[in-house]
Amino acid sequence: MSAASFLLILFSVSLSALAQLLLKTGVGRVGTSHAGIDTMLAYLTSPWVLGGLMLYGLGALAWLFVLARLPLSAAYPFVGLGFILTMLIGVSVLGEAVSTGRVAGTLLIALGCVFVARSVA
Template identity: 45%
Template sequence: MTIRIFLLVLLSVTISAVAQVALKRGMSGPIVQRALDGSELVPKLIAVGMSPMVFLGLALYAVGAVVWLLVLAKIDVSQAYPFVGIGFLITLGFGVLLLGETVTLARIIGIAFVSVGIVVLSRS
């Protein structure tokens, strides 16, 4: 894998992690939360669809998918896909930094296992 392809993988995974944060922010907003408390489906869908952060998250997923397609055009999916696990690390970091989430020992252990797995798979 060339450095260019690795950087494209990292870009795609990072975009997806940012998309997760945007979706979380959008779904946690007061308008969406009030709509989700109701029983009617249509107001829920409208509130979610009208949330700028939800829209941003979905748009970022689309951009990340395009970058991922560029990766898959250059290397085997079995070589590229293990690096998606890096997204766990990035998302955890963004969750802590941007959303104030806490890091538990179980999460640290899980991330360590994922990291070791990525290294093992990337070297094979």
């Protein structure tokens, strides 16, 4: 796998992980005190949620360039990097606690990404 392809994957996955942070922040600020449609409208008008959706869109656009360069079966396992980045963001930015089992599982995902990366010519 070329360095450019790998950087493009990291860019796409990073945008998706950052989108998760914005979405979580947005729904946290809105809360669930509203009922039904009011909650949905509050989510859809939150600048945090809108920013998260925009980052998802940019990440998806970058992903299209990944798919144009690599076989799907080689590219898609790297979506697992999003689990790693999202966990790191949750811990470092949101102060979330993680268990030993979650860290171990995330490390296994990382190891799988390494194996896939090494198998792609």
